[in-house]
Amino acid sequence: MKPRPRVVDAVLDAMRVHRTFCVVGHVRPDGDCIGCQLALAGAIEKLGKKVVVWNEDPLPEKLAFLDPQRLLRPPRTGASFDCVVAVDAASYERLGRVGDCIRNRKCLVNIDHHPSNTRFGDVNWVDARAPATGELIYRLFQYAAWPVTPRIADCLFAAISTDTGSFQYPSTRPSSFAVAGELVKRGANLAGICREVYQSCPLSRVRLLRHVFNRFRLTHQDQIAYVWLKPVDFVRTGASPAEAEGLIDHLRAIEPVVVACVFEELEPDFVRVSLRSKDPRVDVNRIASAFGGGGHAAAAGARIRGPRLSIQRRLLAAIQESINQPSC
Numbered sequence: 001m002k003p004r005p006r007v008v009d010a011v012l013d014a015m016r017v018h019r020t021f022c023v024v025g026h027v028r029p030d031g032d033c034i035g036c037q038l039a040l041a042g043a044i045e046k047l048g049k050k051v052v053v054w055n056e057d058p059l060p061e062k063l064a065f066l067d068p069q070r071l072l073r074p075p076r077t078g079a080s081f082d083c084v085v086a087v088d089a090a091s092y093e094r095l096g097r098v099g100d101c102i103r104n105r106k107c108l109v110n111i112d113h114h115p116s117n118t119r120f121g122d123v124n125w126v127d128a129r130a131p132a133t134g135e136l137i138y139r140l141f142q143y144a145a146w147p148v149t150p151r152i153a154d155c156l157f158a159a160i161s162t163d164t165g166s167f168q169y170p171s172t173r174p175s176s177f178a179v180a181g182e183l184v185k186r187g188a189n190l191a192g193i194c195r196e197v198y199q200s201c202p203l204s205r206v207r208l209l210r211h212v213f214n215r216f217r218l219t220h221q222d223q224i225a226y227v228w229l230k231p232v233d234f235v236r237t238g239a240s241p242a243e244a245e246g247l248i249d250h251l252r253a254i255e256p257v258v259v260a261c262v263f264e265e266l267e268p269d270f271v272r273v274s275l276r277s278k279d280p281r282v283d284v285n286r287i288a289s290a291f292g293g294g295g296h297a298a299a300a301g302a303r304i305r306g307p308r309l310s311i312q313r314r315l316l317a318a319i320q321e322s323i324n325q326p327s328c
Contacts, residue, residue, distance in 0.1 A: 008139075008143050010123045011125055014085075014107050015047065018106065018107065019049055020080075020082045021049055021050065021051040021082065021085060022051070022052050022081045022085070022105075023040050023041045023085045023087065024053075024054050024098050025037045025055050025087055025088055026055075026090070026094040026096075027055075027056050027096040028241070030245060031162025031197065032088050032162055033055075034060070034072070034155075035156055036088055036111070036134055036156075036159050037053050037055070038053065038071060039134075039137055039152045039155040039156050041053045042151065042152050043141065043144075043146045043152070046146070052071075053071045054098050055073075055075075056097050058242070059072050061242070062196055062200060065196045075100075077100070077101050079104065081104070083105065083106065083107045083108075084107070084109070085108075086110050088112055088114075090112060091116075091118045091120060092120040107123065108121040108123070109121055109122070110125070111125045111126075111133060112136075113127055113133045113135075114126075114128065114296065115128040115285060115297075116285060116295060131163060131164050131171040131172050132160045132162075132163035132164060134155075134156045134159025134160040135175060137156060138160075138182075148183070150188065150189070153188035154192075156179075157180060157183040157184070157193055158193050158197060160179060160183075161197070170280060170298065171297075202239075204237055204238040204239040204243060205239055205243040207236075208243055209250065211229075211233055212251070215227050215228065218254075218257070219316060219320075220316075220323065223257060224257065224320065225251040225252070225254055225259075225260045225261070226263065227263070228312075229244060229263070241264070244264065248261075248274050251276075252276040258278065259275060259278075259323065261273065261276075262274040263308070263315075266303070270304075270305050271305075272303050273291070273293070273301055273302050275288055275295075275301060277297070277299075279323075282319075282322050283322070284297065285297050285300045286322070287300065288300035290318060291304050292304065
């Protein structure tokens with residue numbers, strides 16, 4: 001096990017001295033976010049504390065198997081907590097409207113692995129070298145000698161697997177495989193997780209994927225692939241916005257493509273942009289940061305206000321400039 005960072009002592013002190021907790025995550029939660037929230041909430045509950053799990057957006061259907069007790073709930077106003085723990089959120093703004101509902105608190109703990117993290121907590125354990133926040137939560141379990149039950153093992157395995165692209169992304173490290181192996185030893189249902197997360201696809205998502213393949217565009221010598229998703233597209237396909245998660249990877253997989261981009265119109269003049277790079281020399285975190293967003297070198301995003309065509313033009317120009325750098 002790695003040497004224990006000093007900040008872990010502060011995290012564990014917060015777990016020890018406080019009685020009421022709220023575990024929160026970012027908007028449009030992915031597997032890493034949900035898995036960490038539920039695993040940490042399980043540990044806190046076993047310590048005899050009171051804990052709730054909040055997220056602005058509902059639990060994605062493919063991850064519902066991780067939460068049989070339906071612990072994850074929408075936030076409510078007027079609540080107060082001794083301690084709020086934010087996991088996998090790069091900034092306070094990424095918590096969405098949850099942020100307005102957790103202001104009555106004594107302590108805010110921030111556990112994350114994004115390089116763009118703004119250190120918004122009273123206690124900040126941020127390790128950008130970790131491929132997934134799930135690895136940090138597993139290390140926390142080790143440092144604290146908390147038991148890893150099969151349910152918690154499922155949550156943490158799903159967290160690490162999804163954020164490493166099923167151990168395919170270049171961010172994957174030897175520790176990722178070691179932790180995954182330990183989680184399987186402790187009861188993680190590998191076959192069940194793979195079936196639910198990777199091998200189960202609702203028809204509505206297939207319709208949305210068909211739309212993506214019908215409408216995507218290539219530019220800059222086919223090195224940039226992009227597509228627009230509008231509210232009407234979700235209505236026509238019957239898909240929820242959560243089902244758009246991962247569609248961008250199909251564009252990135254196109255052989256000449258270096259950077260894939262999905263523009264999702266949230267409302268008029270407000271666009272959610274997702275970026276994926278498969279060339280380590282093209283850092284999409286830097287591109288997203290210039291538009292007020294962030295993430296990782298290979299996967300990042302931003303929410304941008306302004307006219308649609310202006311956002312598209314400026315972002316594609318920034319991607320093209322990055323690809324054209326001499327090092328690329």
